[in-house]
Amino acid sequence: MNEMNIAELLADQLEKLLSARVNAESLAILEAGGADLSLWQEIEEMGVADVMRTGDDDAGLGWQDCAELFRVLGRHAAPLPLAETLFARRLMSQANLGIPEGPLALIDPSANADIQLDGSGCLQGEAAMVSWASWATQLLGLARRGDEAFLFSVAASDVAARLEQCDSLGRAPTSAVDFSGITPLAVVAMSDASQIRSGLAVMRALMISGACDKVVELAVDYANTRKQFGKPIGKFQALQHQLAEASCRAAAAEMAGKYACRELDNNQFLAGAAVAKYTASVAAKEVSRIGHQVFGAIGITDEHELHYYTRRLWQWRAEAGNERYWSEQLGNKVLAAGSEQLWSSLTA
C-alpha cells in the first residue's frame, strides 16, 4: 500500500470516527471543561497521531498526505488536540527528541508569546494563549536568545501551577502560561524557525477550509428547508448568490491549503504558508458572515450548532497570523525580490 492510500484511509477512518462521536453535545461538554480523554485514546489506538513523525527508518507522511486529515479535523471542530500533536510530534522527531505519551500543546509564536532563553538555560516570558495546555503531557514552543531560535519542550507537570485558564473564541481548553524560571526538558537550536510558524499557519488554514465546508453545508441545508413567503429561502436569488460566494471562498481556502502543503514538503516555508493563511483567513471571515446571515436569529443562539464552527473560524483566523500579517509578509518578500522576479516566482 502506498503512502497516499494510507493517508486517504486514515482520513476516511477519522471522518467516520468524528462523525459518530462529535456533535453539539460533545462540543458543549468540551467547552464547559468536562471532556474526558476517551476519544483521544481511540485516536491513539488508530495510530493517526504518529503519522507525521519522521525517523531513520520511517520517513513519515508529508503535509500533502495529511492535508485531508487536517480538513477533517476542522470540519468536525474536533474536540481534541490532534492537529497540534501531529505537528508537534513531527517537530520533536525531526529534532531527535523523545516523544512522550499523550497529547502535546504547541505554542503559537504569533500569539503574544515572547519567550527568551536566558544564559543559565532557563526560559523567561509568558505565552498569552496556549490551546490544550491543560491536556498536554508536554508543551512545545520557540524561544529566542539574541538572533538564535530554539525549539524547547516543557513538562506539563513543571508548569501545572502556572496555567491561567482563559476563554478563547473557540473555547477549546486554553491557558496563559508563564514560563519564567522554568528549565526546559530539551532545547534544540533551529536553523530555520520560520517552519514552526508556517506549519501552524498551514495547519490552521486547512482546518479553516474544513470548517468553511461545514458552515456552507449547514447553510445550504437550512436554506433548502426554511420557508418564508411560501417557499424555501434558498429559492431566493439574493441568498443563492451569497451562498455561491461562500462556496467560492471555501474552495479557494482548500486550494490554497493544499498548495501550501506542497510548498512545505519542498521546504519552502514562507510563500506557501502566506498564500494559505491569507486566503483561509479571508474565507473564515466571509463564510462565517454569510453563514450567520443565512441562518438569521436562530444561528446566533447557543442552542444551534452553527456557532461551534463559526467561533472556531474566528479563532483560527486570528491564530498563526491573520490575513493582514501574512499578506504583509508576502508583499515584503515580493517587493524585496523585485519586479523582474515576480512572474518567474509565480510560475516556478
Added chain:
Amino acid sequence: MSAAYRFTPFELPPETVALRAEVRAFVQEEAKQWNGWQIGHSWTGFDRELSRKLGERGWIGMTWPKQYGGHERSALERYVVLEELLAAGAPVGAHWVADRQSGPLIMRLGTEAQKAKYLPAICRGEAAFCIGLSEPDAGSDLASLRSKAERVDGGWLLNGRKVWTTYAQDCDVMIGLFRTGFSEEHGKHKGLSQFLIDLKTPGIEINPIKDLTGESHFNEIVFDNVMLAEDALMGVENGGWAQANAELAFERSGPDRYLSSFPLLPLALAKLGESVDDPSIARDIGAMVAELTVLRQMSLSIQNQLENGETPLQEAAITKLLGTGLEQRMPGLIADIVEAQPLRRAGDTLSEALAYLIQVEPSFSLRGGTNEIMKMIIARGMGL
C-alpha cells in the same frame, strides 16, 4: 458534503521549463514595440502579424494532430505558452478565440472537410474566428435567441441579428448559434444549431460598435438572406446548445480569466522599488500575489481535469468568478498604490496601461458569462 469540488494541486511537468524559457525570450523581444495602452488590451489586442509569428513557432493549435497542422503537444505545454503571452499583455486576439474554442470544437465535431479547411489555417495564425452568440434580445438568457437558419435547397438560409461579437469586423469566420428547429415555445434550448460562417458571404453586414474607450471591439452583425452551403452546419443539427455549453469549461477556466490586468503588477513593483514605508502597500501587493497564486492553481487543476476528459463546469465557474474579480480590482488598486495618474501619455507604460484597463475592467465580469450567471451555476451545483 454539499459541494465537493475537485481542486487538486497540480504541478506542471519539468519538460515545460525549456518551452517556457523559449516563449519568454520571444515575448520579451516582441514586447519592445508595445506601449502601455496596447499591453492593457492583452488578449483583446488584435495583431495578425504576431499571430503569424506564433503560428510559425508552433504555438497555435499546439495540441491538435499534425495532419491538421497541429503539433501534438500536451495541454499543459499549451498552458505554459498562454500564460507567458498573457503575463506580458501580448496582443493575441487574432487567434485567441480560434485556439481556445473554435478549433477544439471543429476538432471534436467537424467533418473531415471542415477540419482540413480551417484547422491548418488556424495553426498558421491566418484564420481569425469570432463567436456569434448574443442578440439584441438574448444576452444572459442566450437560449431565447431568434436568429434563424432555414434548410433550403442547397444549404441554409440565415436571417437575424447578432450583437457584441468581438472583432467580427477583423475576423474571417464566425461560429454562430442559430435557431433551426423548434420555436421558443417548444423548449428554447432545443432546436439550436451552430454554423461555420465565412464573414465575406453576401448578405452579411458588420457594424462596429464604438465602446467607452473610443475604440471599436465589438460589432452588430446583420444577416439578410445569407445563403450558406450544406456543409456549413457544425456538428449536429439542433444539438447546438449542448455543443456550445461543452466549450464553456474551457472558456471559463483559462489563464485569460485572471491575468488580464496582471501586466500592471510588475510595472508597479518596478516603480515602488524594493521596499515601502507604508505597510498597507505591502499588504495589498501580498494579497494580489496570494490571489494570483491560488487562481493559477485552480486553473491548472481544471486544466488537468479537462485533459483527462472531465468537464468541471462548477469549478470553472468558481475560477472565473474569483479570477475576474481579481483582474477587475487590480487596476484601481494599483493606481492608488503607485499614485499614478491613468493617462495616455507616450513613454509612461504603467499610466497608459492603467488608462486602458480602468476603462475596460467592467467588461471582465461580463464576457464569457456574467458574475450573476456564474453564481447561478454555482448555486445550482450546491443543490439550491
